[in-house]
Amino acid sequence: MMRLKDKYIKEVVPQMMEKFGYKNTMAVPKIIKVVLNNGFGSHVIGKTAVEQKKIQEAIVNDLSLIAGQRAILTRAKKAIASFKTRKGMPLGASVTLRGQKMYDFLERLINVALPRSRDFRGIEQKSVDKNGNLTLAIREHIAFPEISPEKTKQIFSFEISVVTTAKNHERALAFLKLLGFPIK
Numbered sequence: 001m002m003r004l005k006d007k008y009i010k011e012v013v014p015q016m017m018e019k020f021g022y023k024n025t026m027a028v029p030k031i032i033k034v035v036l037n038n039g040f041g042s043h044v045i046g047k048t049a050v051e052q053k054k055i056q057e058a059i060v061n062d063l064s065l066i067a068g069q070r071a072i073l074t075r076a077k078k079a080i081a082s083f084k085t086r087k088g089m090p091l092g093a094s095v096t097l098r099g100q101k102m103y104d105f106l107e108r109l110i111n112v113a114l115p116r117s118r119d120f121r122g123i124e125q126k127s128v129d130k131n132g133n134l135t136l137a138i139r140e141h142i143a144f145p146e147i148s149p150e151k152t153k154q155i156f157s158f159e160i161s162v163v164t165t166a167k168n169h170e171r172a173l174a175f176l177k178l179l180g181f182p183i184k
Helices: 002-019 050-068 099-116 170-180
Strands: 031-039 072-073 090-097 134-136 158-164
Touching: 002 099, 002 134, 002 170, 031 050, 031 099, 050 090, 090 099, 158 170
Parallel strands: none
Antiparallel strands: 031 090, 031 158, 072 090, 134 158
């Protein structure tokens, strides 16, 4: 089986150059980074400080396992009374992947996690924005093979943003389809 980076170099670049008339290989869209994002929100509401800390640690650890890189806590920049947040309070977890780890993660996402996720029928075309970036949500993190469903106490969802250099929606869709993303 061809690795994702090799597929990009050997198949996607020539096809994109032919289809859109790029004169230089550097003009062909590429993936810059992948960001995994999760908000604690409903998981920690109404829990004691100790329970909240345990839930946050579990989510950060699971997100780190999925990404293959340590997740960081995202904290509140300022206090908002209506959201019951204080400045510096942990609100979520985030991981930014680049380089080889990014390609490894995308391979697992396309070939394993998306087909394993419940009721998956393909990625909607509207998930790609006008700047050429793909954003999708994974409802259950146990779709990834790194997570053991028996050991997991808390099933959570998270968001994946794939940032590309594609200039518009149409080119981003063509690029992502050629890479192997299951877009409807």
